[in-house]
Amino acid sequence: MQLRYKLAVFDMDGTLLDTLTDLGNALNYSLQVNGYPQRTVDETRRFVGNGIHKLVERGVPEGTSPLNVEKVYHDFLPWYQAHCEDNTHPYPGIIQMLQDLKHAGVRTAVVSNKADPAVHKLAGHYFPGCFDTSAGDRPDIAKKPAPDMVNHVLTQLNIGRADTVYIGDSDVDILTAANSGMDHIIVTWGFRSVPFLKEHGAKVLAESPDQIVRIITGQM
Numbered sequence: 001m002q003l004r005y006k007l008a009v010f011d012m013d014g015t016l017l018d019t020l021t022d023l024g025n026a027l028n029y030s031l032q033v034n035g036y037p038q039r040t041v042d043e044t045r046r047f048v049g050n051g052i053h054k055l056v057e058r059g060v061p062e063g064t065s066p067l068n069v070e071k072v073y074h075d076f077l078p079w080y081q082a083h084c085e086d087n088t089h090p091y092p093g094i095i096q097m098l099q100d101l102k103h104a105g106v107r108t109a110v111v112s113n114k115a116d117p118a119v120h121k122l123a124g125h126y127f128p129g130c131f132d133t134s135a136g137d138r139p140d141i142a143k144k145p146a147p148d149m150v151n152h153v154l155t156q157l158n159i160g161r162a163d164t165v166y167i168g169d170s171d172v173d174i175l176t177a178a179n180s181g182m183d184h185i186i187v188t189w190g191f192r193s194v195p196f197l198k199e200h201g202a203k204v205l206a207e208s209p210d211q212i213v214r215i216i217t218g219q220m
Helices: 020-033 041-047 052-059 066-083 094-104 116-126 148-157 171-179 194-199 209-216
Strands: 007-010 107-115 133-137 164-168 183-187
Touching (some): 020 041, 020 052, 020 066, 052 066, 052 107, 066 107, 094 107, 094 209, 107 116, 107 148, 116 133, 133 148, 148 164, 164 171, 164 209, 171 183, 171 194, 183 209
Parallel strands (some): 007 107, 007 164, 107 133, 164 183
16 A cells, blocks of 8 residues: 555644533533623634634624623633533544554644643543544644644654645634645535635645545545
8 A cells, every 4th residue: 555645734623622521611601601601503603713712702792892701701611621522522423433544654743722731631532542643722832723733742742734734614724734835635524615615725625534545545
């Protein structure tokens, strides 16, 4: 088997895990305790993709002061940390996909704008032993779509960007791959519609996890 890529770097929310309900519940909890109106699932879907702080900024009413945005953010963090596994689950076929990639000799990593502790917690809980490394939002590394987290993973695993493919579900992920100088695979089951993804530059789309395996292992 001639591998097309040696490393697959995955986004987490909307790509590996359906986290929308837990993110929405955390957002609505933090809005409610601060006296703000709650948001619908569809609104939350549009707000995610640039990290939790940006989710909160988008979730609060327009014109909310920076001080009050920070209050909502700091109420969000501990609640989400405690409840990030309540309703979250892998999309169908994801675990089999990761096992198939590992069996084929492909290394794997997670790079997410979710807070670093939550990334490690969720990766360890849902995908034990599946990833070679993972990276989440932390103060010393810029968030996606900056390439910093991806570059960090490449350095850790000593793999070149030409041998790496970035896999995600959003416009942020398309930009992350471009900024990282690598190919992308964009999944169609996540938080953005196919027309939206194509409008934002998606060139390679995957409709199922097994299609990702076939692309990476050179079967299509």
